[in-house]
Amino acid sequence: MGQQCWIILTGDKVIGDLLQKRGGKYSSRPPNYYFYQILTRSKGFINGPYNERYKMLAPIMLELLGQRAVKENSDLIDSQFCILMQNLYRASMSTDCNLYPKYYFQLASLNIITILCLAKSIKDVEDPFYKEFEIFTKSYLELIKITNRLSDFFPILRLFSGNKLYYRVIKERRIIEAFYGRLIEEVKNDSEEKPCFIRRLLHKVDEKILDELDIVYLTNDIFLAGTETVSSSLTWITAALANNPQIQYKAHQELDQIIGHSRLPSASDEPNMPYIRAIIKESQRYCGPIYLGVPHYNEEEDEYNGYHIPANSVIVLNQYGIHMDGRRYENPKEFKPERFFGITESSAVLANGNYQNRDHFGFGAGRRLCTAVHMAELELFLGISRLLWCFKIENASPLGKDGKPTPIDLEKAYVGATVWPEKYQIKFIKRHDNVENVLFG
Numbered sequence: 001m002g003q004q005c006w007i008i009l010t011g012d013k014v015i016g017d018l019l020q021k022r023g024g025k026y027s028s029r030p031p032n033y034y035f036y037q038i039l040t041r042s043k044g045f046i047n048g049p050y051n052e053r054y055k056m057l058a059p060i061m062l063e064l065l066g067q068r069a070v071k072e073n074s075d076l077i078d079s080q081f082c083i084l085m086q087n088l089y090r091a092s093m094s095t096d097c098n099l100y101p102k103y104y105f106q107l108a109s110l111n112i113i114t115i116l117c118l119a120k121s122i123k124d125v126e127d128p129f130y131k132e133f134e135i136f137t138k139s140y141l142e143l144i145k146i147t148n149r150l151s152d153f154f155p156i157l158r159l160f161s162g163n164k165l166y167y168r169v170i171k172e173r174r175i176i177e178a179f180y181g182r183l184i185e186e187v188k189n190d191s192e193e194k195p196c197f198i199r200r201l202l203h204k205v206d207e208k209i210l211d212e213l214d215i216v217y218l219t220n221d222i223f224l225a226g227t228e229t230v231s232s233s234l235t236w237i238t239a240a241l242a243n244n245p246q247i248q249y250k251a252h253q254e255l256d257q258i259i260g261h262s263r264l265p266s267a268s269d270e271p272n273m274p275y276i277r278a279i280i281k282e283s284q285r286y287c288g289p290i291y292l293g294v295p296h297y298n299e300e301e302d303e304y305n306g307y308h309i310p311a312n313s314v315i316v317l318n319q320y321g322i323h324m325d326g327r328r329y330e331n332p333k334e335f336k337p338e339r340f341f342g343i344t345e346s347s348a349v350l351a352n353g354n355y356q357n358r359d360h361f362g363f364g365a366g367r368r369l370c371t372a373v374h375m376a377e378l379e380l381f382l383g384i385s386r387l388l389w390c391f392k393i394e395n396a397s398p399l400g401k402d403g404k405p406t407p408i409d410l411e412k413a414y415v416g417a418t419v420w421p422e423k424y425q426i427k428f429i430k431r432h433d434n435v436e437n438v439l440f441g
């Protein structure tokens with residue numbers, strides 16, 4: 001596109017060969033003048049090139065978001081998914097019980113990140129912090145959308161549109177730095193010195209490894225990557241389940257057999273719940289929150305299967321394309337958890353193994369694989385297993401000619417940095433009399 005060579009990877013083998021096996025060459029990110037160099041002062045992690053700075057930051061991010069950190073924070077994550085179920089229960093008991101659950105999922109995932117980063121929580125969607133974050137994220141994601149990046153592909157455009165976009169970017173940068181700067185000050189002034197990510201990062205400032213602007217942009221990455229992806233996934237899965245009562249029925253049977261009615265499922269139940277695991281894997285394939293990954297980039301030229309790959313090409317992992325490839329997934333347009341039966345390993349484990357054995361490519365590939373893949377999988381398991389333990393999810397769309405609710409159209413999607421389904425209406429019906437006791441008892 002423009003002066004830029006783009007290579008779209010839609011086959012599992014080429015993804016395995018290039019992004020995994022030749023990861024040293026294919027792990028950079030495309031230069032991004034406005035939204036990396038200017039907007040984040042070249043300080044962000046997710047969009048940063050694969051260089052010495054990245055290699056210095058990666059272990060720090062892994063320490064905060066990797067497998068060990070998830071174990072340390074599992075009680076906190078668990079408690080937020082109890083609160084989510086309580087909130088959904090209360091909402092579903094109110095007189096008009098049709099719901100669009102997106103905002104509840106956003107609140108839960110935002111709360112997890114807020115508690116981890118700042119050791120403080122948000123009460124509800126009316127909380128000023130939630131509102132501020134919502135407005136701030138919306139304008140940020142709007143600004144970084146692909147159409148505003150054309151000047152990266154056609155640099156001559158900077159001569160025409162440059163100034164207007166440049167000033168918008170600078171304005172947004174002031175907002176980001178004021179927002180996270182305030183959060184850093186809150187942590188510094190907390191007389192109880194509660195442990196949290198920002199405090200840990202502040203120690204790295206004392207050790208002269210980072211500066212405060214690094215904290216601003218690392219925290220910004222964690223907030224954006226950690227909230228939008230999980231809440232979009234939960235919003236999609238709920239819609240897919242509402243369209244498929246027979247799948248819910250099988251999941252309810254598994255829950256009744258393994259868990260019973262006297263407690264909520266917890267993380268340690270995951271190995272015994274193959275059907276719920278399969279639902280989660282299938283939902284990441286069928287309706288994951290990202291279609292085209294986060295682009296990779298190669299700084300050296302390469303040869304592959306007789307093709308010349310020029311240096312400085314944008315390498316796109318076409319997740320949607322591969323997930324809808326009928327050669328890899330039979331009848332790919334069908335939501336069919338059974339296709340993942342017998343696969344017991346997590347996506348995190350499979351992503352680091354042979355490409356042929358991967359369940360899906362939702363978390364990316366190679367050295368830039370999602371840093372928080374373990375956390376994401378835990379959140380999805382707690383969210384989905386508990387949702388199905390508490391409720392039957394009913395499609396509450398207007399009735400069609402056949403007298404049944406019109407299926408939620410999962411082909412319609414709002415595509416931005418993350419992908420969202422069209423707004424829909426569902427009902428959460430409590431499954432048994434013990435739901436209230438277990439949630440509030």
Ligand code: HEM
Pocket residue numbers: 045046047061065221222225226227229230233288289290293294295296317362363364365366367368369370371372373375376
């Ligand atoms: C369902 C949930 C999630 C999905 C589908 C997802 C997906 C992705 C994808 C596709 C990438 C790019 C991988 C690549 O370049 O090949 C990525 C990167 C990343 N994700 Fe996630 N993610 C999820 C949840 C999270 C959460 C909860 C966090 C943090 C709390 C997070 C933090 C990150 C970070 C820091 C990176 C950058 C990795 C790097 O550039 O080296 N993600 N994620």
